[in-house]
Amino acid sequence: MTKTKGALIGCGFFAVNQMHGWQDLDDVEIVAICDRDPERLSVVGDQFGVERHYQSAEALFADGGFDFVDIATTVxxxxxxxxLAASHRVPAICQKPFAPTLADAKAMVAAADAAGIPLMIHENFRWQTPILAVKAVLDSGVIGEPFWGRVSFRSGFDVFSGQPYLAKGKRFIIEDLGIHSLDIARFLFGDASRMTARTRRVNPDIAGEDVATMLLDHDNGxxxxxxxxxxxxxxxxxxxxxxxxxxxTTGTLRLGKDYKLTVHGxxxxxxxxxxPNLLPWASRPWHNIQESVALIQKHWAERLAEGREPDTSGRDNLKTFALVExxxxxxxSGETVTIADLL
Ligand code: NAD
Ligand code: 89V
Known part of the structure; x- marks a missing residue:
């Protein structure tokens, strides 16, 4: 079998999950890795048996020899x-958050389009098994036409020990985590036209907001x-x-603690x-996210082979990123924002 060859840029905290996900796919092989930090290159290279190491992305692309690049660096x-991937005409996956600003994200979509390469944002939460189960219930029609929904993620987990950069940015929870929840809302309820939001910072040791409440008007009412x-x-x-x-209109759905789903019709x-399934390389409580990494990467490999746009393409993800902005x-401002004014 001819394998699709990939290169990974960014060998940090989360990239290890992505490497496991690629290893699980028989028809994909990561042939080169890149990180500015030589220690991370050695750790990930040794763990996954990748021999080609680069400290600069320019050098990686100059050598080439891969069919796509998986960008797992911070925003x-x-x-x-x-x-850079577009300038070398190499299909690219880019981790969320898409970019620091919507203008950057639009420029990235334009660069990929001009180069004729697919661009997928690694927006994996909609690929979580419980979220896919919710979508399947909605599509079955058992609860009728949905008219109201809530997507909720409330936690006191210490995310800062694994990802210290999260404590430092002026923007925190909406940009890092709310972005996933907003994408789930789009996945389940369709695109949104208006946003009203309130935020707070409760933890005095971080720079950004750690609480956000958002009200969305979706196009379909x-x-x-x-x-x-x-x-x-x-x-x-x-x-x-x-x-x-x-x-x-004919029932309700509730997805609650410990992945309990109640459907009333x-x-x-x-x-x-x-x-979610506990994959052999996964560990609780991250296994839900880890399985979704494997699933979105499988989706990428399939769509790349078929020459079809992935579900969370750059073009699609602009609409999620616009909700963040x-x-x-x-x-x-305290005002309601019209999404079409941003896109
Ligand atoms: P990290 O800081 O642990 O790792 C990033 C790595 O990229 C570092 O090793 C750094 O040296 C390297 N790097 C940065 N810029 C580089 C460059 N220009 N060239 C080469 N190497 C470079 O960060 P992380 O926690 O692994 O997060 C990475 C990304 O993954 C972030 O965007 C984060 O939001 C995202 N993330 C996504 C999920 C998810 O479920 N989708 C979960 C956690 C993190
Ligand atoms: O999924 C993420 O993007 C992570 C976390 C779950 C910690 O917010 O950064």
């Missing part, structure tokens, strides 16, 4: 790296609430579970557990 480098918090101290820590509530109530604008 500040995303635009330059995607534009659904109203949803997306609420996120890293300042919520619960008796049982739910990290990293997303809870979902949906009311429809005209025929009665069905309860089930829609827990709108939430910050709304929280700052």
């Amino acid at each position: 500040g480098s995303h635009r330059a790296l995607v534009e 659904i109203t949803s609430i997306v609420d996120v918090s890293y300042a919520t101290k619960l008796p049982e820590e739910p990290f990293p579970e997303t809870f979902v509530e949906i009311d429809g 005209p025929e009665g109530t069905v309860q089930s557990v829609v827990a 709108a939430a910050y604008l709304s929280a700052e």
Whole structure:
């Protein structure tokens, strides 16, 4: 079998999951890795048996020999790296958040389009098994036409020990975590036209907001609430579970703690557990996110082979990123923001 060859840029905290995800795919091989930090290059190179190491992305692309690049660096480098991939006409995956600003994200989509390469944002939360289960219930029609929804992520988990940069940015929870929740809202309820948001910083040791409450008007008339918090101290820590509530014209759906799904419809109530699979390399409580990494990367490999745009393409993700930008604008001004004014 001829394998699709990939290169990974950024060998930090999260990239290890991405390397495992690639290793799980029989028809993909990561042939080269790149990180400015030689120690991370050695750690990841040794763990996954990758011999070609680069400290500069320019040198990696100059040598070439791969069919796509997986960019797993933090947001500040995303635009330059995607534009570099485009200049070499190499299909690219870029981690979320897409870019520091919407203008950067638009420029990245334009660069990929001009080069004729696919660009996928690694927006994996919609690929979580429980979220896919919720979508399947909605599509089945059992709760009728949804008219109200809530996507909620409230936790007191210490994310700063694994990802210290999260404590330093002026923007925190909407840009890092709310971005996933907003994408889930789009996935379940469709595109949104207006955003109203309020934010707070509860933790005095960080620079950005750690609580956000967002109200979305969706194009199809659904109203949803997306609420996120890293300042919520619960008796049982739910990290990293997303809870979902949906009311429809003929029933309701609730996704709650420990992945319990309750669907109430005209025929009665069905309860089930829609827990993610614990992949051999995964560890609790991250296994839900880790499985979604494997699933989105499988999706990329399939779409690349078929020559079709991935679901979370750069073009699609501009609409999620616009909600992030709108939430910050709304929280700052106190006004409702019209999404079309940003796109
Ligand atoms: P990290 O700081 O641990 O790792 C980033 C690595 O990239 C570092 O080793 C750094 O040396 C390297 N790097 C940065 N700029 C570079 C450049 N220009 N060239 C080469 N190497 C460079 O960060 P992380 O926690 O692994 O996060 C990386 C990205 O993944 C972030 O955008 C973060 O938001 C995202 N993330 C996504 C999820 C998810 O579920 N999708 C979860 C966690 C983190
Ligand atoms: O998924 C993420 O983007 C992570 C975390 C779950 C910690 O917010 O940064």
